[in-house]
Amino acid sequence: MSIFKRAWTYVSRTRKKTASLCAMMCVMLLLSLVGIMLHGVCMDASQNLKEVLGGYVRLTYSASNDREESVLDEALAAQIAALDGVADYSGISTYYLSAPDVQLVAGSFAGQPQGQVPRFVGCDKSALHENFIYNSFEVIEGRHITSADEHCAVVSDVFANLNGFTVGDRFEACLDSVITQDEAMPEEVYSLEIVGIYTIHEGWEITPMTPERDIAENFIFTDMQTADAVLLAEHGVEKPFYRQGVIFTLNDAERLPEIARSMQNMDGIDWENFELVVNDKAYRDSAASLQMLEKLSLLLVIITFSLSGILLALVLTLWIRERRHEIGILMSLGISKVSIWKQFLLETAIIALVAMVVAMTLSVPCSRMLSEKAFDVAETMAQSQAEEVHDPMADVMEKLNPTADAAVDVVQKDDVHLTFAACITIVLCTAGIITISVTLSAVPMFRMKPKEILSDVN
Amino acid sequence: MIEVRNVSYEYIKNSPVLDDISMTFERGKTYAIFGPSGCGKTTLLSLLGALDAPTSGAVLFDGKDIAQIGDENHRKDNVAFIFQNYNLIEYMTAAENVSLTEKIDPLPYLLQVGLTEDEAKRPVLKLSGGQQQRVAIARALASDAPVILADEPTGNLDEDTAAEITKLLCDVAHENNKCVIIVSHSAAVAEAVDQVVRLSHGKLQEEV
Numbered sequence: 001m002s003i004f005k006r007a008w009t010y011v012s013r014t015r016k017k018t019a020s021l022c023a024m025m026c027v028m029l030l031l032s033l034v035g036i037m038l039h040g041v042c043m044d045a046s047q048n049l050k051e052v053l054g055g056y057v058r059l060t061y062s063a064s065n066d067r068e069e070s071v072l073d074e075a076l077a078a079q080i081a082a083l084d085g086v087a088d089y090s091g092i093s094t095y096y097l098s099a100p101d102v103q104l105v106a107g108s109f110a111g112q113p114q115g116q117v118p119r120f121v122g123c124d125k126s127a128l129h130e131n132f133i134y135n136s137f138e139v140i141e142g143r144h145i146t147s148a149d150e151h152c153a154v155v156s157d158v159f160a161n162l163n164g165f166t167v168g169d170r171f172e173a174c175l176d177s178v179i180t181q182d183e184a185m186p187e188e189v190y191s192l193e194i195v196g197i198y199t200i201h202e203g204w205e206i207t208p209m210t211p212e213r214d215i216a217e218n219f220i221f222t223d224m225q226t227a228d229a230v231l232l233a234e235h236g237v238e239k240p241f242y243r244q245g246v247i248f249t250l251n252d253a254e255r256l257p258e259i260a261r262s263m264q265n266m267d268g269i270d271w272e273n274f275e276l277v278v279n280d281k282a283y284r285d286s287a288a289s290l291q292m293l294e295k296l297s298l299l300l301v302i303i304t305f306s307l308s309g310i311l312l313a314l315v316l317t318l319w320i321r322e323r324r325h326e327i328g329i330l331m332s333l334g335i336s337k338v339s340i341w342k343q344f345l346l347e348t349a350i351i352a353l354v355a356m357v358v359a360m361t362l363s364v365p366c367s368r369m370l371s372e373k374a375f376d377v378a379e380t381m382a383q384s385q386a387e388e389v390h391d392p393m394a395d396v397m398e399k400l401n402p403t404a405d406a407a408v409d410v411v412q413k414d415d416v417h418l419t420f421a422a423c424i425t426i427v428l429c430t431a432g433i434i435t436i437s438v439t440l441s442a443v444p445m446f447r448m449k450p451k452e453i454l455s456d457v458n
Numbered sequence: 459m460i461e462v463r464n465v466s467y468e469y470i471k472n473s474p475v476l477d478d479i480s481m482t483f484e485r486g487k488t489y490a491i492f493g494p495s496g497c498g499k500t501t502l503l504s505l506l507g508a509l510d511a512p513t514s515g516a517v518l519f520d521g522k523d524i525a526q527i528g529d530e531n532h533r534k535d536n537v538a539f540i541f542q543n544y545n546l547i548e549y550m551t552a553a554e555n556v557s558l559t560e561k562i563d564p565l566p567y568l569l570q571v572g573l574t575e576d577e578a579k580r581p582v583l584k585l586s587g588g589q590q591q592r593v594a595i596a597r598a599l600a601s602d603a604p605v606i607l608a609d610e611p612t613g614n615l616d617e618d619t620a621a622e623i624t625k626l627l628c629d630v631a632h633e634n635n636k637c638v639i640i641v642s643h644s645a646a647v648a649e650a651v652d653q654v655v656r657l658s659h660g661k662l663q664e665e666v
Contacts, residue, residue, distance in 0.1 A: 001558050013549040013581070329545045332509055333559045333597075334534025450533075451509035454545065 003339055007346035017319070018351055024315060025355035028308035029426060033363035034370060035301035036422045041371050042294035055253030056133065057260055058277040060245035070273035071241035080248060080266065085259045087249045090128035091242030093227040095120050095234070096213060097173035097190065103162045107212035113178045114211070118159075118218040120173070122227020126154050126196075128247055129221065135201060137216075142167035142196035149223035154196035158217040169194050173220075175233055188233045190226060245277075309433045316434070317441035320344060327445050328453030337446045344442060348434045356430065360418060368416045459485045459637050460506055460536075460605050465515035466660075467501055475501050477660030478515065485604060488631045488638040490647050493657035499641040500542070502657065503607045506639065507539055508532040519605075534559070538601035540608035544594040546582045552593045553578045556600050567596040570626065572619065587614045595623055599630060606630070608640045612647065624650045 001009075011018050059072060059080065072091065081089045100116045109115035123129055126145035131137040137156075145154055155165065165171065175188040203216040212218050228240035248263075250256055260278045264271065320327075323344075330340050445453060461482040468474045475498035483489055483506075491499050504510040505517055508529040516523045524532040539545075546555045552573060556564035568578040571592040582590055591614045598606050608627065612620035624640075624647050631638040631652075640647055648654050656663045 001554065006558075009550060009554065325545075326547055329547060330558075331530075332507070332533060332539055332541075332545065334530060334532075334537075335559060336530050336534075449510045451504045454509070454541075 003343050003346060007343045007350065010343075010347050011350050021315065021319065021348075022351045022355045022358075025312065025352055025430075026358045028304070028312060029352075029355055029359035029430065030362055030366065031304040032301065032308055032429070033359055033418070033422065033426055034367045035297060035304045036425060037363060037367040037416055037418060038371055039294065039297035039301050040419060040422060041367070041416050042297050046291065046294060055250050055256040055278075056128075056130070057248045057250070057256070057263065058245050059248065059263075060275050060277060062271075062273055062275045065273040070270050071239075072246055072274070073239065073241045076269070077242070077246045077248075079268070080246075080263055083259060083262050083266075085250055085252065085255050085262075087251045088125065088128055089246050089248045090124040090126075091122075091224060091246045092129065092244040093122040093224065093231065093242055094244050095122060095227055095230045096179050097230065098176050098178045099171065099173040102159075102171050104212045105158060105162070105215045105217040107206070107210050107215050107218075108208060109211055117178060117213055118173075118220050119213040120227070120230075121219055121221045122224050122230075123221060124224050126221040128249055130247065132198075133247075133249065136203075137198045137200055139196045139198045142194070144196055145221055145223050147224065149195065150225045151190065151192050152195045152223050152226075153192040154198055154221040155194055156217045156219065157197050157199045159220070160194070160197050165194055165197075167194055167197060175230055180234060188230070190230070192220075192222060192226065196221075305429060309429075312433050313437040313440065316348065316437035320438065320441040321445070324445050324453050327442070328450050331450040332454065337442075341438065341442050341446070344438045345435065348438055349431075352430050352434060356426070360423065360426075364416060364418055371416050459483055459520065461518040461521075462502070462505065462512075463516050463518060465505060465512045465517065467498065467505060467510075468513045474513070474660050476505070476512070476657075479660070479662045480515075481655065481662050481664070483605070483637050483639055485637050486632060486635045487653060488628045488651040489640065490651040490654045491639065491641045491657055492643070492648065492654060497657050498660060499657055500609055503609055503639065503641055506605070507537045507607045509539075536603055537605045537607055538598040538603040540594050540598045540606065540611045542610040542613060544582075544587075544590045546590055546593055546597075548583050549581065551579055551581055552585060552589075552596075555582055555593055556597045558597070560600050560602065562600055564596065564600060567600040568593065570599065571596045571623065588616070588619065591615060592619075592623070595626075599626075604636050606636055606638045608638065610642055611640060612642070612644060617646075620644065621646055621650075628652075 077089050096117050124147040170193050173190050177183045200216050231237045463480050464478050466474045466478050467476040493499050508524050519536050553564040627638050
C-alpha cells in the first residue's frame with residue numbers, strides 16, 4: 001500500500017478525529033489570516049496616508065513683511081522646490097473681481113454690489129491647493145488648472161448649476177470700482193473659460209453674516225497668469241509674486257520635519273520676512289491611530305501565530321502519540337520510519353489543506369468586518385484629536401484645513417484582500433509547524449524498539 | 459537460515475530471560491517453541507524478528523548478523539509476524555491489512571484462512587477475535603518473507619480451525635520452503651510441527 005493510500009485511508013476513515021483537527025486548524029489559520037490581512041490593510045493605509053496626506057509646507061510672509069522688499073516669487077519657489085523630498089509646488093494669490101453677470105450663492109451682501117464678488121484663487125496648479133490635496137474639494141468634470149493655463153477657471157458645481165455653466169463655457173469678471181474703490185480707474189474685463197468643475201465634500205458652516213466671497217461654493221480657482229494680470233492692473237505690480245505664499249508638497253509626510261529644517265537652513269532666504277508653516281497634522285492625527293492599529297494587528301499576528309503553533313504542535317503530538325500502536329505495527333511489518341513519518345505528514349497536510357481553503361474563504365469577509373470596526377475606532381480617535389485642536393475663529397481657509405476626517409475617509413476606501421504574499425506566508429508557516437510538530441512527536445517513538453511500543457500498548 | 463548465536467536477553471540486570479542460547483532454524487521446516495509462561499518464548503520470537511535486540515550474542519540470517527542487515531530491512535524482507543493479539547490496523551479493512559506491505563490481491567489469502575469475501579471488506583474491528591486472528595495469519599501468508607514467526611497463532615481459534623490453520627502453516631513451510639516458528643502451548647501444534655523446542659530457565663532444549 002502506498003504512503004498516500006495509507007494516509008488517505010486514515011483521513012477518510014477516522015472522520016471525527018480528522019474533522020476536529022481540521023476545525024481546530026481552520027480556526028487557527030483563520031485568526032492568523034485575519035491578523036495578517038488586518039496588518040496588511042493598516043500598512044497599506046499608512047502608505048496611502050503618506051501619499052494622500054503627503055504633508056506640505058507653506059511658505060508665507062511674516063507679519064512684519066510689507067511685501068515691498070522680500071517677496072515670494074517663482075525663482076525663490078523653484079530654488080526651494082529643488083530640495084530633495086519636495087514633490088511639487090504651487091503659488092497662491094487670492095484676488096477679487098466683480099462678476100455682475102453671474103449668480104453666486106447668496107451671502108451677507110445679497111442684493112448689493114459686493115454680493116457679486118466671488119473669491120478668486122490664483123494658483124499654478126489647483127490640484128496642489130490644500131482643499132484639493134485633502135479631497136475636501138474634488139474636480140468631478142474637466143480638469144485642474146495647470147501652470148500653462150491662461151484665463152482659465154475651475155468653479156464649483158453649485159456655481160455652475162446656478163448659472164447653467166458646463167466645461168468649456170466662458171464668463172466675465174471685471175476689476176471695477178467695487179473692487180478698487182476708485183471710480184476714476186478704468187474697468188478691466190477678464191473673460192474666463194471654465195476648464196473644470198469641482199464638488200465640495202466638506203464645506204463649512206454658513207451664517208447670515210458670511211459674505212459671498214467666503215462661501216466655498218463661490219470660490220473660483222484661476223491660473224496664476226490671470227491673477228498676476230489683475231494684480232498688475234489693480235496695484236501696478238510689475239514683477240509678479242505669490243501673495244498668499246507657496247505650497248510645497250512632499251513625497252513622504254514622515255520626512256516633513258527634516259525637509260522643513262533643510263528649507264530653513266537654505267542660504268539666501270531672509271527668515272525675518274518669511275514663515276514656514278509645516279502642515280502634516282492630518283497625517284500625524286490619522287497616522288497615530290493607524291500606527292496603533294498597525295501595532296495591534298502585528299501583535300495579533302504574532303500572538304495568533306505563536307499560540308497556533310504551540311497549540312497545533314501539542315495537538316499533533318497527542319494525535320500521533322495516540323497512534324503509537326499503529327506505529328508499532330507498521331514498524332514490526334518492516335515499514336520504514338521515514339515512510340511512517342511521511343504518512344503522518346501527508347495526513348496532516350491533507351487536513352491542513354482543507355482547513356486552509358475554508359479559512360482563506362472565510363478570512364476575507366471576516367477581515368472586512370473587523371477592519372471596518374477597527375477603522376471606525378481609528379476614525380473616532382482621529383476625529384476627537386482633530387476636534388481638540390480646532391480653532392473656530394480661524395480664517396476660512398484654515399477652517400477648511402482638513403484633518404484626520406478626510407484621511408480616515410481615504411483609508412476606509414481601501415479594500416481588504418488576501419494577498420499572494422499572505423497566502424505564501426500562511427502556507428509556509430503551517431508547513432513548518434506541521435513538519436516540526438510531526439517530527440518532534442514521532443521521533444521519540446521512532447527511537448523505541450517496536451517490541452517496546454507494542455508491549456506498552458498491549 | 460535463521461540462527462541465534464550465544465544470545466542472552468535481560469529485562470533486569472543479572473537475571474537473564476534467555477541465557478546464552480544458540481540454535482539454527484532451517485528453511486522448509488516448522489518449529490514449535492514450548493515453555494511455561496514468562497520463560498521468554500515471545501522474547502525469543504522478538505529477537506528473531508528484530509523487534510528487539512539481544513543483550514549479548516547475535517541473531518544471524520543466512521549467516522549474516524541482522525544488526526548488519528538492518529532491523530528495518532530484516533523485518534521487511536526476511537520475517538513475517540503473526541502476533542498473539544493480532545496487531546491489525548484498526549481503521550483498515552481485513553483486505554487492506556493483508557495488503558499493507560505487499561502489492562498483492564489479498565482476497566485469496568483471506569479465503570485461504572477461511573474468511574469470506576464480505577468479511578474481507580469489513581473493517582477489522584467489526585470482525586470477531588477469531589476472524590481477526592485469521593486476518594493476521596493471512597497477512598503473514600501473503601508476505602514473501604522466508605521466515606514466519608507466529609506467537610500463539612491459534613490461541614483464539616476453535617479446535618478445528620486451529621488444527622486447520624496449523625496445517626496450513628506447516629504446508630506453507632513445506633511447499634514454499636519457508637521456516638515457520640510457532641510459540642504455543644497447544645499439544646496439537648506440537649504434534650503437527652517438525653521440531654519442538656522447549657525453553658526453560660533461559661535455556662533452549664530441542665526435543666526429538
